[in-house]
Amino acid sequence: AMVSGMQQIQGKTYDFNASGILQYGLQNTPVGMMYFDPASGGAAATGMTATPEGMRYFDENHIMKTGLQTVGKKLYYFNEKGIMANTGLTALPDGLYYFGADGAAVSGMVTAADGKIYFMGGDYKAQIGLIQTPGGTYYTDVDGHLVTGFLQTSAGYYYFDPATGLMVRNATVNIAGMNCTFDANGILIAPQGLTPQVSAVAPGTVIPPKAAAQPHTRRSTKKKR
Structure with a gap:
């Protein structure tokens, strides 16, 4: 039959x-x-x-x-046609992901095609804001971009090293020709009264390091030779 x-x-x-x-x-x-x-x-x-x-x-x-699927111990994304077509940065409804050349989602620090650095968490999504890692603290803006320089918060000013992206803590570093000291929490404590020269900066806004060239103090400041 x-x-x-x-x-x-x-x-x-x-x-x-x-x-x-x-x-x-x-x-x-x-x-x-x-x-x-x-x-x-x-x-x-x-x-x-x-x-x-x-x-x-x-x-x-x-x-x-279709969609996000865990295969073995890796996370992949299949489009509406079921095809694994995504590599690099991929915006999905629940977050921003980065898929490697093999199509698997990547965690940790990644550099995207646009040259910007992102920090992917254990859930493979781009992390936003202050990111605590065993190696130190990083900061990303609302789009997930790793940012460096001064950051104004309600607690004070933090500084993220342009060379490493890491928050400076317990250290004095020369920034734009000025020695700046940061406490154990990363808050700027000296020179006292130093305010990066920008108008009303909202919390979470990144200030370019060059904006901090002149401290706002009542005493006159010597010109650099």
Whole structure:
């Protein structure tokens, strides 16, 4: 007797049309998109599978998945056509991600194609604001860009080293020709009264280091020789 439709043969799933002809490739089935892989004799694919359009992912029931999917211990993103097409920075509804050349999401510090640096958290999303790491504290703006220089907050001024991006703590550093001292929490404590020359800076706004060249003090300041 002629077979048609989905058939289980020796533990694998195949698809036959009404004429009993074995079907290959991507097929829209009542349960979802499936891929009958020519590379495995037409058996329905599971897991990561190379298709003519690109890499796709099929669950244990052979159904094509879209969106963010954890495969093994890595996180991948498949577009609405089920294709793993994203590398680099990718804005998704729940956050900004960075996918490496292999398509897997990356955590930690990354430099994007635009030259800007981002900090991806353990959830692979770009982190915003003050970021505590074992190596020190970084700061990113609302777009996730790592920023350096002075930062005004309600607690005072912080300074993020342009060379490393790290918050300066417990140290005196020369910034634009002036020695600036920061306490254990990273707050600027000397010279006292130093205010970077910018008008009303909102908390969380980054001040370019050059703006701090002149302290605002009542006493006259000597000109640099």
